[in-house]
Structure formats: structure tokens, C-alpha cells
Amino acid sequence: MMNAPLYAIPGAIASAAPASPSAAPPPARTVADVLARSQVESVLDELDRDLVGLAPVKTRLRDIAALLVIDTLRAQHGLASQAPSLHMCFTGNPGTGKTTVALRIAQILHRLGYVRQGHVVSVTRDDLVGQYIGHTAPKTKEVLKRAMGGVLFVDEAYYLYRPENERDYGQEAIEILLQVMENQRDDLVVILAGYRDRMDTFFQSNPGMSSRIAHHLDFPDYDAGELLQIADRMLAASHYRFDERAREAFQAYLRRRLLQPNFANARSVRNALDRARLRQASRLYAERDRALGRDDLCTLAASDILASRVFAIDTQDTTE
Amino acid sequence: MMTNPAGRITQGQFSFLPDLTDAEIARQVQYGLERGYAWSVEYTDDPHPRNTYWEMFGMPMFDLRDAAGVLAGLKECRKAFPSHYIRLMAFDASRGVETITMSFIVNRPPSEPGFAVVREEGPGRSMRYTVRGYAADRPEAERYGA
Numbered sequence: 001m002m003n004a005p006l007y008a009i010p011g012a013i014a015s016a017a018p019a020s021p022s023a024a025p026p027p028a029r030t031v032a033d034v035l036a037r038s039q040v041e042s043v044l045d046e047l048d049r050d051l052v053g054l055a056p057v058k059t060r061l062r063d064i065a066a067l068l069v070i071d072t073l074r075a076q077h078g079l080a081s082q083a084p085s086l087h088m089c090f091t092g093n094p095g096t097g098k099t100t101v102a103l104r105i106a107q108i109l110h111r112l113g114y115v116r117q118g119h120v121v122s123v124t125r126d127d128l129v130g131q132y133i134g135h136t137a138p139k140t141k142e143v144l145k146r147a148m149g150g151v152l153f154v155d156e157a158y159y160l161y162r163p164e165n166e167r168d169y170g171q172e173a174i175e176i177l178l179q180v181m182e183n184q185r186d187d188l189v190v191i192l193a194g195y196r197d198r199m200d201t202f203f204q205s206n207p208g209m210s211s212r213i214a215h216h217l218d219f220p221d222y223d224a225g226e227l228l229q230i231a232d233r234m235l236a237a238s239h240y241r242f243d244e245r246a247r248e249a250f251q252a253y254l255r256r257r258l259l260q261p262n263f264a265n266a267r268s269v270r271n272a273l274d275r276a277r278l279r280q281a282s283r284l285y286a287e288r289d290r291a292l293g294r295d296d297l298c299t300l301a302a303s304d305i306l307a308s309r310v311f312a313i314d315t316q317d318t319t320e
Numbered sequence: 321m322m323t324n325p326a327g328r329i330t331q332g333q334f335s336f337l338p339d340l341t342d343a344e345i346a347r348q349v350q351y352g353l354e355r356g357y358a359w360s361v362e363y364t365d366d367p368h369p370r371n372t373y374w375e376m377f378g379m380p381m382f383d384l385r386d387a388a389g390v391l392a393g394l395k396e397c398r399k400a401f402p403s404h405y406i407r408l409m410a411f412d413a414s415r416g417v418e419t420i421t422m423s424f425i426v427n428r429p430p431s432e433p434g435f436a437v438v439r440e441e442g443p444g445r446s447m448r449y450t451v452r453g454y455a456a457d458r459p460e461a462e463r464y465g466a
Contacts, residue, residue: 117385138378145393149386187388 028076034069038111047104052233053226057101057217061108064215068112085214086114087181089157089203090193092219095267098193099153101219105191106151115189117149125159128173136169140176148187157192158202174206181212222265224254231269235300240277245302250276256310272308279304327432329367332407332423342391345426349387349408352422357410358382359390361397365404365429365463368453377401380411394426403429403464429464 028034035041044065047058067084074081086109090098103120110118127143130136144152154160154177162168181190192209194202196218203210222230228251235241242250253272257263280300284292330336340348349359360380364371377397381390390408397406406427409420433454440448455463 116388119385141392142379142381145381145389146383146385148384148388148392184388184392187386187392 028073031069031073034072038069038113040065040069040108040111043104043108043111047101047108050233051097051100051104052229053222054097054101054219057097057219060215060217061101061105065108065112068109068114072113083114083185085185085212087190087213088192088215088217089199089213090191090217090219091196091199093195093221093265095265095269096219096221097266098219099155102151102153102191102193105189109151109189115150119150120153121147121150122153122155124155125170128154128160128177129169131169133169136172137176140173144176144180144188148184150188152188152190154190154192156194158194158198161202161205163205174209178208178212224251224258227254227265227269230266231273234270234273240273240298240300243299243301246300246305249302249305253305253308253310260310272305275308276300276304279307327434328428329405329425329432329434331367331369332425334424339428340424340426345394345408346387346391348422348424349390349410352410353384353387353390355412356414357412357421359384359393360409360411361390361393361406362409363397363401363404363406363427365401365460366453366456367405368435368456369451374405374407377406398427401427405429431464 028037044062047061051058064086071081071084088105090101092098099122102122106115106118106120109115121143123143128136128140130139160170160174162170177190180188190213192199192213228247231250231254232242250272254269257268257272277300283301283304284290284296290296328335334340352359358380361377362374363377364374377400378393381393384390394406394408404427405425407423407425410422412419412421435451435453438450438452440450442448453463
């Protein structure tokens with residue numbers, strides 16, 4: 001073979017020293033140093049500010065962030081520890097913020113240097129499992145390659161395993177996923193998400209998957225007060241607001257809606273607000289000759305909300 | 321390249337340099353990904369200069385963000401073809417380019433016997449030349465050892 005060259009390849013890494021973080025700036029000594037450099041604090045604060053409720057989830061995220069910060073400090077003292085396994089499982093009812101939190105986690109892990117790129121690849125069964133023999137493995141591998149350096153978010157992961165069909169290709173996808181989760185921890189973080197009860201059955205039939213996931217996070221349902229806060233934020237984000245009576249009306253709406261089946265937390269709130277916007281639009285549309293000011297265009301009135309079907313059902317019930 | 325004093329085939333980028341390490345390959349790949357190139361892995365055991373199209377190993381990898389994905393593909397290929405030539409190629413899909421912009425060999429057989437010039441006498445005093453690899457005498461997959 002050839003001898004070591006006397007020239008340097010542009011962009012090449014010195015082969016001996018693993019000189020990545022500690023090279024240029026002086027090593028961080030305190031937690032504050034690491035935090036200042038990674039700016040993870042701002043993401044955590046944003047998480048607190050932007051996401052209503054979800055106390056257990058936020059606590060766990062802070063714990064994980066703390067562990068990664070301390071690991072950074074330990075690494076500078078040569079206290080090597082294996083990279084922690086950060087594969088997670090999010091369980092919770094629809095609309096409790098699983099996808100939103102996954103996006104934030106990717107950001108946090110990226111700032112702490114745990115994942116290199118910090119993007120999220122969101123997939124479902126269709127993206128992983130093929131339709132004929134020999135189709136699944138390349139498909140799953142392609143998705144995994146795309147997710148490398150970031151977070152792979154598998155929504156409704158329990159669909160991967162279909163016990164009723166023993167020739168289902170889902171099992172093959174699970175096996176490839178498991179192998180990568182075990183061997184390439186540094187390269188990607190896998191987050192499985194789904195409804196609580198179905199994920200429990202999924203893990204019972206795939207014990208290997210359950211044991212490779214370190215963090216099982218349960219997303220609680222929102223109560224009426226939290227949902228109202230969420231509604232306020234959604235409206236503010238699209239430059240709308242409730243007037244005083246509309247706010248009360250929406251509270252009443254939430255109380256009734258919570259008792260009905262198929263309530264999907266934040267998602268239902270979003271849909272209700274979208275419908276209220278439609279009603280506001282047609283209310284304003286009907287008044288042909290009125291000059292509409294900024295306030296009129298922004299404000300949702302009580303009548304926009306009280307026209308909802310939820311109130312109608314209720315009055316029917318009482319009359320019967 | 322017909323003759324080869326170092327006993328190494330020189331095709332594509334970096335081929336006059338010592339072999340790149342995996343970390344160096346990852347840096348090159350990441351550079352390409354950041355410019356939006358799609359990488360693909362190809363292999364062959366017939367590295368004749370006129371053999372432009374090597375065998376594809378899997379599909380070209382579009383929409384990747386991190387070099388780890390490409391290296392995973394490369395490792396699989398090395399496992400399947402340990403003593404073949406393997407190269408990585410970066411395809412630039414942007415309009416007006418739409419072609420390979422980077423290409424370098426990342427795996428070589430342990431010994432590379434090189435090429436011979438074959439001379440063929442034609443009518444009169446004319447002479448025709450061709451190049452053939454010493455290893456090309458043996459059948460495919462047996463050319464550079466197991």
C-alpha cells in the first residue's frame with residue numbers, strides 16, 4: 001500500500017484524533033456553558049410556552065435534556081458512557097399533541113448534538129411495508145436511510161403488526177426497524193406513536209420492540225380549561241379572537257362537546273374553530289353594505305359558535 | 321489510463337490519493353447532500369476505462385439528509401462484494417446540470433494487476449490497439465479473488 005501522504009485532502013479529518021467538539025473553543029465546565037452553547041434552554045422554554053398542559057411529557061423531556069447535558073460534560077473528563085438509547089413511544093388519544101412534540105424533540109436533540117441534522121421523517125405503515133414478497137425490505141431501508149441523522153416518527157405504529165394475517169409483511173419491517181434501532185443508535189431516533197390500548201397489544205406481541213424503547217410517554221387528555229387556552233392560541237396564530245360572549249359560548253361548547261363521542265382534543269378544537277370562521281364569514285358576507293373594519297374581520301361573535309350542531313343536539317335532547 | 325505505476329486504477333475523484341477512510345467518505349457525501357445531490361452506489365469487477373456503466377447496488381438514494389444513510393448502503397455493498405470495485409456517485413438533479421457531479425472509488429480489490437495493450441496488425445503497415453485487463457480473462461465474479 002501507499003505511505004501516509006505529505007499533503008492534506010481538503011475537508012479531510014485527521015485520522016488519529018476524534019477532534020469534533022472540544023477542538024476550537026475552551027471546554028465547557030458548567031451546565032450553563034453547555035446550555036449557552038446549545039441554546040436548548042430556549043427550545044424547552046418555547047415548549048413550555050407553546051404547548052398547553054402535557055406536564056408529564058415536559059418533565060420527561062427536561063430529564064432527557066439534563067442527561068444529555070451532563071453527558072457532554074462527562075465526555076470532556078473522558079468519562080465515556082454509551083450513548084443513551086432515546087427511542088421513544090408516544091401513546092395518547094387523538095389530538096393530544098404527539099406529532100407536535102416529536103417535532104420539538106427533534107429540535108432539542110439536534111441542539112444537544114445527539115442527532116446530526118434534526119429533521120423529522122414522518123411515516124405510517126404504507127411507507128414501510130411493501131405489497132409483495134421482497135418489496136418490504138428495500139422500502140423500509142429506504143425510509144430508514146432518509147431518516148438517518150434525524151428522527152423517524154412512525155405514526156399509528158400498531159398497524160405494522162397484523163396478527164390476523166400470518167403472511168403479513170409488517171413483521172419483516174419490524175425486524176429491520178429493530179436491527180437499526182439497536183445497531184445505529186447514533187444515527188437515528190425512532191419514535192413510535194399510537195393510541196394507548198392498541199400500542200399495549202402491539203408491544204405484547206413484539207416484546208423485543210418494547211424492551212428497545214427506553215421512554216414510554218403517555219399523553220394525557222386535555223381538560224376544558226386547557227382546551228380553551230389552546231383555542232385562544234390557535235386563533236391568535238391566524239389573527240382572530242373571541243369577543244367576551246363568544247369566549248363564554250365556546251366554553252359552553254367545549255363542556256358539551258367533551259361529553260360526546262369521538263372527541264379528538266386539540267384537533268376537534270381546530271375543527272370547531274374552522275367552522276366558526278366559516279359562519280363568521282357568511283355572517284359578514286350577508287351584510288352587503290356595511291363597511292368592515294379590522295375589528296369586525298378579526299372577531300368571532302357568540303352567534304358564530306352558538307350555531308353549532310352541538311347545541312342543536314342538546315336542545316333536541318331536552319325537548320324529547 | 322493505460323499504464324499505472326502505482327498498480328492502482330485511477331478513475332473519478334481522489335483516485336491518485338490514498339484510500340479515503342469512512343469518516344472522510346462521510347464528509348464528502350455530506351458535502352454532496354448539502355448541495356442537494358442524490359447518491360448512488362455502483363460496483364463492478366470489470367473496471368475497463370470504457371466500461372462507463374457499472375452495476376447499481378440498490379436504488380439511487382434521494383431525499384437523504386445525512387451521510388449515515390449512504391454509508392449504510394455502502395457497507396451493505398462491501399459486505400456483498402468485498403473484492404469488487406465500488407464507487408459512489410452524486411447525481412445533481414438541478415436543471416441545466418442533470419448529471420453526475422461527483423464520483424469516486426471507495427472499495428478496491430486487494431491486488432490490481434492492471435491492463436495490457438494488445439496490438440493487432442492490420443492490412444499494410446497499419447496497427448490497431450486495444451486495452452484489456454489482465455483480470456478480465458477470468459469469468460465474472462472470479463476476477464479479483466473470491
